[in-house]
Amino acid sequence: MATTPKKPVARLEVKKTYKLYINGAFPRSESGRVYEILTSKGVSVANPSLASRKDLRDAVVAARAAQSGWAKATAYNRGQILYRIAEMLEGRAEQLATEISLATGVSSKKAHDEVLAAIDRWVWMAGWSDKLSAAFGATNPVSGPYYNFTIPEPQGVIAVAPAESFLAFIDAIAPAIVSGNTVVALVPGSAAIAAMTFAEVLATSDLPAGVVNILTGSHDELAPWAASHMDIDGFDISGISKKKRADLKVAGAENLKRIHHFEGALSPTRIYAFMETKTVWHPIGV
Amino acid sequence: MTFEYAPAPESRSIVDIKAKYGHFIDGKFVAGKNHFATINPATEEVLSQIALGGASDVDKAVAAAQKAYTRTWSKLSGKERGKYLYRIARILQERAREFAVLETLDNGKPIRETRDIDIPLVAAHFFYHAGWADKLDYAGLGKSPQPHGVAGQIIPWNFPLLMLAWKVAPALATGNTVVLKPAETTSLTALLFAQVCQEAELPDGVVNIVTGDGRTGSAIVNHPGIHKIAFTGSTEVGKKIARAIAGTEKKATLELGGKGANVVFDDAPIDEAVEGIVNGIFFNQGHVCCAGSRLILQEGIADEFIEKLKVRMAKIRVGDPLDKNTDLGAINSREQLLKIQELAGVGDSEGAERWSPACTLSDKGFWFAPTIFTGVTQAHRIAREEIFGPILSILTFRTPQEAIEKANNTPFGLSAGVWSEKGSRILWATQQLRAGVVWANTFNKFDPASPFGGYKESGWGREGGKHGLSAYLKEGK
Numbered sequence: 001m002a003t004t005p006k007k008p009v010a011r012l013e014v015k016k017t018y019k020l021y022i023n024g025a026f027p028r029s030e031s032g033r034v035y036e037i038l039t040s041k042g043v044s045v046a047n048p049s050l051a052s053r054k055d056l057r058d059a060v061v062a063a064r065a066a067q068s069g070w071a072k073a074t075a076y077n078r079g080q081i082l083y084r085i086a087e088m089l090e091g092r093a094e095q096l097a098t099e100i101s102l103a104t105g106v107s108s109k110k111a112h113d114e115v116l117a118a119i120d121r122w123v124w125m126a127g128w129s130d131k132l133s134a135a136f137g138a139t140n141p142v143s144g145p146y147y148n149f150t151i152p153e154p155q156g157v158i159a160v161a162p163a164e165s166f167l168a169f170i171d172a173i174a175p176a177i178v179s180g181n182t183v184v185a186l187v188p189g190s191a192a193i194a195a196m197t198f199a200e201v202l203a204t205s206d207l208p209a210g211v212v213n214i215l216t217g218s219h220d221e222l223a224p225w226a227a228s229h230m231d232i233d234g235f236d237i238s239g240i241s242k243k244k245r246a247d248l249k250v251a252g253a254e255n256l257k258r259i260h261h262f263e264g265a266l267s268p269t270r271i272y273a274f275m276e277t278k279t280v281w282h283p284i285g286v
Numbered sequence: 287m288t289f290e291y292a293p294a295p296e297s298r299s300i301v302d303i304k305a306k307y308g309h310f311i312d313g314k315f316v317a318g319k320n321h322f323a324t325i326n327p328a329t330e331e332v333l334s335q336i337a338l339g340g341a342s343d344v345d346k347a348v349a350a351a352q353k354a355y356t357r358t359w360s361k362l363s364g365k366e367r368g369k370y371l372y373r374i375a376r377i378l379q380e381r382a383r384e385f386a387v388l389e390t391l392d393n394g395k396p397i398r399e400t401r402d403i404d405i406p407l408v409a410a411h412f413f414y415h416a417g418w419a420d421k422l423d424y425a426g427l428g429k430s431p432q433p434h435g436v437a438g439q440i441i442p443w444n445f446p447l448l449m450l451a452w453k454v455a456p457a458l459a460t461g462n463t464v465v466l467k468p469a470e471t472t473s474l475t476a477l478l479f480a481q482v483c484q485e486a487e488l489p490d491g492v493v494n495i496v497t498g499d500g501r502t503g504s505a506i507v508n509h510p511g512i513h514k515i516a517f518t519g520s521t522e523v524g525k526k527i528a529r530a531i532a533g534t535e536k537k538a539t540l541e542l543g544g545k546g547a548n549v550v551f552d553d554a555p556i557d558e559a560v561e562g563i564v565n566g567i568f569f570n571q572g573h574v575c576c577a578g579s580r581l582i583l584q585e586g587i588a589d590e591f592i593e594k595l596k597v598r599m600a601k602i603r604v605g606d607p608l609d610k611n612t613d614l615g616a617i618n619s620r621e622q623l624l625k626i627q628e629l630a631g632v633g634d635s636e637g638a639e640r641w642s643p644a645c646t647l648s649d650k651g652f653w654f655a656p657t658i659f660t661g662v663t664q665a666h667r668i669a670r671e672e673i674f675g676p677i678l679s680i681l682t683f684r685t686p687q688e689a690i691e692k693a694n695n696t697p698f699g700l701s702a703g704v705w706s707e708k709g710s711r712i713l714w715a716t717q718q719l720r721a722g723v724v725w726a727n728t729f730n731k732f733d734p735a736s737p738f739g740g741y742k743e744s745g746w747g748r749e750g751g752k753h754g755l756s757a758y759l760k761e762g763k
Contacts, residue, residue: 135426140751142733143410150737150753233742246533253528255697256521256540256743269761276699276741277748280716282726 018048018192020055020216021199023062024209030054035217037190040105048192051215053225056184059213060231063157063182066210071154071180073208075130081206082126082178088201089119096194100166103190118170121266125174128271132179136272145284152275154180155258156233159226161186161219163239166194171262172236175270177211184232185214186223188239192216220244227251227259234258234274291603294610296397301388303474306335309343309497310480312350313490318343318497324473327394328607328616328651336473339498341505344465347494348511351436351463354491359463360433362489364420371416371459373486378409381482385475389447390607392474394616394652395570397608407732408451411750414734415455418755422460425755428762433461434537435513437758438506441476442519443469443618444573444674450476452749453516454493455734460758462514465494467506471619473497504530512536514758518575521672521698521743528746539747539757541575541739543672544700547693548578548729549715551686552587554705558727560594563678566703566729568602568614568656572676573622575744576701578729580669581658581680582692588682592660600643602656614676617652626654626675633659633668638679664695672698686711690718699741703729722748 019026033050049055070078089096093115100111136152158181160172169191176183187195199214215222223240226232227248235252237245238261245261252259260273308317318337325332337343359367378385385408386400395404423429437457441449446468457464468476476495483493496502500523507515507530517527518541531538548566550559566578583591607615617623634640638659647653654675662669662679669679683689693702702721706712716724722740725731732738737753739745747757 138737138752140733140735140737142731142736144731144733146728146731148733148736150751155741249532250529253525253532256525256528256542256746258746276720276722277737277739277753278716278722278724278741279737279751280724280726281728281731281736282712283728 016046018046018196018216020049020051021196021202021212021214022055022059023213024203026199030058037103037193039102045102046193048196048216051217051222053222055215056222056225056229059184059215060157060229062210062213063184064231066208067154067156067182070177070182070208070211073180075132078178078180079126079129082129082174083123085201085205085207086119086122086126088205089122089198092197092201093119096166096197099193099197103193104165114165114167118167122170122174125178125266128268129178132271132275135268136275136277140279147282147284148279150277150279152179152272153278155274155276157182157184157231158234158236158274159184159186159229159232160236161188161223161226161239162191162236164188164191166191168239169195169198171266172238173212175266176236176274179271179275181234181274182211183213184226185212186219186226187214187216188219223248224251227257228254230255232257234260236260236262236274238262291611293606295606296387296390296608296610298387298391298608300384301391303334303388307473307477307497308337309339309347310477310493310495311343311347312494313484315480322470324392324471326391326651327471327618328648330650333391334474336497339467339496339502339505343496344502344505344509347465347496348436348509350491351465351494352511354489355435355463358489359492360461364422364461367458367461368416368419370486370488371412371419371455374482374488375409375412375416377482377485378405378412382406382409385447385478387608388478389475390615392472393443393446394607394618396612396615397610398612399570404445404448407734408447411451411455411734415459419459422755422759423762425752425759427756427759431759431762433758434760435462436511437462437464437514437516438509438512439464439466439516440503440506440519441466441468443472444570444575446472447475447479449518450479452518456749456754456758457516458492460755462758463492465496465506465512467496467498467503470499507531514538516757517541524745537757539739539749540745541749542743542745544575544577544698544740544744545580545670545672545696546576546578546701546703546721547580547582547719548703549582549689549693549705550584550587550591551689551704551706551708551711552584553707555707555727556587556591556594559705560591560598562703562705562727562729563595564598564602567678568676569730571614571617571654573618573674574730576723576730578701578703579673579678580693581678582689583680583682584689585682585684592658592680595658596641596643599656599658602643604645604647604653604655614656617654617675620652622674623652623654626673626677629668629671629673630657630677633662633666633677633679636666636668638662638666638668664692670696686715690715694718694720697743700744701725
């Protein structure tokens with residue numbers, strides 16, 4: 001830890017302990033490990049938890065338990081809860097911008113813009129909840145006396161490994177949960193601070209516990225376990241470098257995990273990538 | 287009194303099988319180096335010698351497909367591509383009986399099915415996709431979605447020509463070119479389809495067919511000139527393909543195994559449900575990835591239902607696939623028969639109770655009587671593993687929730703069935719079932735306009751309908 005001369009101050013700041021977010025609670029890593037985030041000048045910002053494989057497994061259990069309930073909520077309800085998250089985020093915009101600026105060294109203007117962009121994207125995403133069937137479903141004119149329709153459904157538990165930024169984190173989580181999936185987010189390095197403040201937003205937003213679980217630490221350590229975990233259905237590896245993707249895909253083949261990475265603007269394709277398509281047939285007759 | 291069926295064999299004079307076949311590359315039939323026999327599984331008669339494609343054959347086919355893609359097919363308007371597909375659809379309709387007889391000879395499935403289901407659906411797939419070729423802007427993929435390039439397609443032996451149609455029609459409609467490998471035991475209709483491509487004057491190299499075994503398929507999957515893989519087959523091979531392409535930019539759709547649950551509630555129309563269960567498992571000798579191979583019966587009707595099922599099963603006519611009255615044909619290969627026999631033996635040894643109607647099976651060819659196992663638990667291998675044969679495992683349930691839990695208790699998620707007269711219960715059950723295709727009060731229905739494909743370990747992506755097109759297109763603007 002960098003040292004600076006110590007002088008008494010009029011009021012000592014109360015600093016936050018950054019922990020993990022699993023099943024709606026804020027536990028430390030079971031491993032007891034932390035890592036240090038420093039400013040560009042080497043000043044210590046925080047000691048977030050360095051999540052372990054066991055934390056990942058706990059998070060998957062929580063995500064699996066929450067999934068059917070979240071998927072069963074009406075699309076209108078999911079949309080409202082997501083919109084509520086945007087409302088809470090707006091109130092935390094200053095705090096998030098300060099944290100992003102501190103942890104990543106970007107200007108406060110840039111950090112502020114990033115937070116506002118994230119909020120607007122989140123609002124855009126919230127509105128998709130009750131339009132997915134219209135966009136990705138169909139009624140199919142089969143040649144016979146059958147009513148035949150196709151609807152998209154959530155896949156289940158999705159792991160996301162976003163790049164090291166708040167916006168990338170938001171871009172990974174929102175499309176995964178809007179359809180009714182639950183998420184285990186693997187947040188790398190300096191993105192941990194804003195992500196854990198976001199966890200506080202989630203905790204006060206009527207989002208059921210376990211729908212979003214946030215682990216901070218290292219992709220290199222956690223992503224291979226996520227890829228091989230048999231109770232994870234999909235994996236967004238947008239934040240994983242190209243040369244490391246192949247190994248994750250090989251590991252994910254064991255349960256034919258849906259593994260995708262995305263570049264460029266957020267699009268509804270990113271939602272549909274973590275949905276299944278169900279087709280139902282029923283005879284028509286008197 | 288009983289009415290006996292007189293033999294009613296379909297004539298095989300309509301087909302002309304050559305003694306030996308090569309590959310179809312760049313619009314021409316080219317001689318193969320090594321060959322293996324393809325047999326009629328109902329008689330073990332050798333029908334022909336099929337070329338065993340090697341890496342150099344695959345190289346040539348991919349090169350031809352690449353050339354055709356860049357020089358002709360990707361330059362052609364959607365409207366003109368569509369007209370080729372319409373032509374192919376029409377020729378397939380004209381030559382439908384020839385294809386049906388050839389498919390029955392090579393595969394062992396009853397002529398009633400090839401004639402009434404396989405081949406009509408094949409033509410329908412080409413006709414349906416022909417219409418898409420110049421309407422891709424409306425496929426929900428943005429403006430001007432683009433093809434991937436060369437599609438490598440590997441198809442199974444259970445619906446040989448139909449699986450070819452499921453793969454080739456959307457690939458061509460979307461502007462891709464094709465290297466296709468039919469299954470080792472069922473190459474003949476694919477090779478006849480190559481003649482149809484010639485007859486339709488399809489530009490050289492747009493469709494290439496390399497015959498062979500798993501090694502040939504592997505050469506296609508691993509070929510750097512392939513941009514997209516479409517595979518139908520076992521989950522085991524599907525996972526191998528997923529691993530093989532992990533480090534590449536290749537796209538893949540995988541249609542893999544299943545262990546479909548057919549859930550019958552106590553308010554179901556029993557006679558219709560019995561008919562549906564029989565169709566669900568004994569259609570195509572049970573060689574169906576989406577077969578309803580687990581019957582999940584509500585306890586109160588179980589005894590009555592099983593009695594009626596046995597009565598119905600006793601009427602199933604097993605025998606000569608070319609006989610128009612045959613319901614259940616030959617098992618496709620000795621290898622598959624051994625696998626079915628092995629798993630049936632496991633069912634016995636794990637304590638389930640086996641029953642089959644009395645039926646005489648020919649001592650030539652590969653046969654397995656329609657079979658049910660009662661007293662099956664979820665832990666039994668016959669309740670968990672795909673048998674891919676005419677064997678039904680029967681379990682029971684008390685509450686609707688228990689039925690869903692049992693139905694979903696599988697790593698697969700391809701198909702499921704629900705039988706009930708109550709609309710709200712059907713919709714509830716179809717919502718709960720984790721399967722890509724749910725048949726309610728019906729089973730094993732297919733249509734080119736209807737997306738097909740599985741959840742979980744049953745695969746990636748969909749085939750058919752608007753959804754199937756996305757597998758062959760990159761999103762447009």
